[in-house]
Amino acid sequence: MDRKQHIAIFTTASLPWMTGTAVNPLFRAAYLAKNGERKITLVIPWLSLKDQKLVYPNNTTFGSPSEQESYIRQWLDQRIAFISGFTIRFYPGKFAVDKRSILPVGDISEIILDEEADIAVLEEPEHLTWFHHGKRWKTKFRLVIGIIHTNYLEYDYPRSIVCNVHGVNTKFLEIGKKRFEQQHGSNQAFTKGDYYIGKMIWSKGYGELLKLLHDHQKELVGLEVDLYGNGEDSDQVKEAASKLKLTVRVHPGRDHADPLFHDYKVFLNPSTTDVVCTTTAEALAMGKIVVCANHPSKRLLQAVPTTGTEKLSSKKFASVSLNLWKTIEDTSAYVHHLALGFEATRRVFGAIPGSLQPDEEQRKELGLTS
Structure with missing residues (x-):
């Protein structure tokens, strides 16, 4: 063209x-x-x-x-x-x-x-x-x-x-490289503990995280966690966190590349509703330890595409199947269009x-x- x-x-x-x-x-x-x-x-x-x-x-x-x-x-x-x-x-x-x-x-x-x-x-x-x-x-x-x-x-x-169709900004890799050099030098790479950054709504895993912290308070004595995010459930998350015996601080959302996060060593990600946990990849790029659920929403798991792996018994059957699928798809689209008018x-x-x-x-x- x-x-x-x-x-x-x-x-x-x-x-x-x-x-x-x-x-x-x-x-x-x-x-x-x-x-x-x-x-x-x-x-x-x-x-x-x-x-x-x-x-x-x-x-x-x-x-x-x-x-x-x-x-x-x-x-x-x-x-x-x-x-x-x-x-x-x-x-x-x-x-x-x-x-x-x-x-x-x-x-x-x-x-x-x-x-x-x-x-x-x-x-x-x-x-x-x-x-x-x-x-x-x-x-x-x-x-x-x-x-x-x-x-x-x-x-x-x-x-x-x-x-995976997303990448990580080179800025996070640069932060990770700097921390790696500090770790092998005379300076301490990380001076802060644990944090989570994500939209502050319950579906992003805040409830699961706070429940885990509540259930294991005795084993986690001295643990301090910082939560960063904006969202409709911010006030409720803050109220729930205040009831814990552990130190859990709730802050407004910030850009993940902000120098504020450079000194944290552990990134907690309790969310199981995301396909691509971008913040997880960013944390790994910055050289942090990541604690997350063993769940398909973490892109740390490998996915194997299955398209094209099964052979149809005959070309005739394949042709009929494709035509039937197209007919069903076209009919569904027409009904959808008509109903939503x-x-x-x-x-x-x-x-x-x-x-x-x-x-x-x-x-x-x-x-x-x-």
């Missing part, structure tokens, strides 16, 4: 919400655009002010998408050593309090022109497709790649492959009221035509 290949990365979160679906896709866009061989667009949610106040920490809010984009690029520029020429586009989103997730409003695939719809990377595809009512993703784009960030028990999605049906399925199309406020904020 005469033009550059276009990759559009759609994700369900954006800074300053320090969650994996805000950070990892941002770095993915930056590094994919690094050599200038492809055109990269990062498509992120725009929240109106009332939802920003529910999601973003430290009372951080933005009056316009351009203001938030400036914040994001400044944050990124402080963490990469090159200039990356990717584009940021916003789609209208709403925060679902019950799901604790940002969900898209309207047909967000329209943000990318049809003539540039080469590859779509859907970060948390289940969130982006639950209530999607518009052109089918696989019809709009020539290739669609879904990256699931949450551990859904058995990873049993059809035609899925479990693999009505407000009443959408609400039955759990969609946010009024999320079929952007409201007047979001249209004005995003400069969308009526």
Whole structure:
């Protein structure tokens, strides 16, 4: 083709919400655009002010998408050593309090022109497709790649492959190298004990961690643990921690590369809901000891793709099976599209009221035509 290949990365979160679906896709866009061989667009949610106040920490809010984009690029520029020429586009989103997730409003695939719809990377595809009512993703784009960030028990999605698609910022490796040199020199590499950094909601393992500390208080006399994070359950976590006889301090969230964390020796990660525990990899890169659950959500376990390992008995059977699967898939997509075109049906399925199309406020904020 005469033009550059276009990759559009759609994700369900954006800074300053320090969650994996805000950070990892941002770095993915930056590094994919690094050599200038492809055109990269990062498509992120725009929240109106009332939802920003529910999601973003430290009372951080933005009056316009351009203001938030400036914040994001400044944050990124402080963490990469090159200039990356990717584009940021916003789609209208709403925060679902019950799901604790940002969900898209309207047909967000329209943000990318049809003539540039080469590859779509859907970060948390289940969130982006639950209530999607518009052109089918696989019809709009020539290739669609879904990256699931949450551990859904058995990873049993059809035609899925479990693999690592995230990297670790070189900054963490540099920190680890420095600590290694200190350890073999005259200086002590680590002067602090144990810590955990993660979004402060119970589903990130705080309950399991606090229960373990409670059940083994006698064996852990003298242990001190620092917990860092922002989230809806911060006050409850702090209250539960205060009831322990051990010293467990609860702090606001910080960037994992902050010098504050350099002196900690042990990283605790009780979470079992993440597919890629980025903070675990970062801690290992910094030379820390990691204590985590023996669980599929830890990418320390090896995963062996099974696609292509079983032979079908005949080409005829394979052809029939594929055609049947495609028919079922097409029918399911049609029913899904039809059902989600009505407000009443959408609400039955759990969609946010009024999320079929952007409201007047979001249209004005995003400069969308009526």
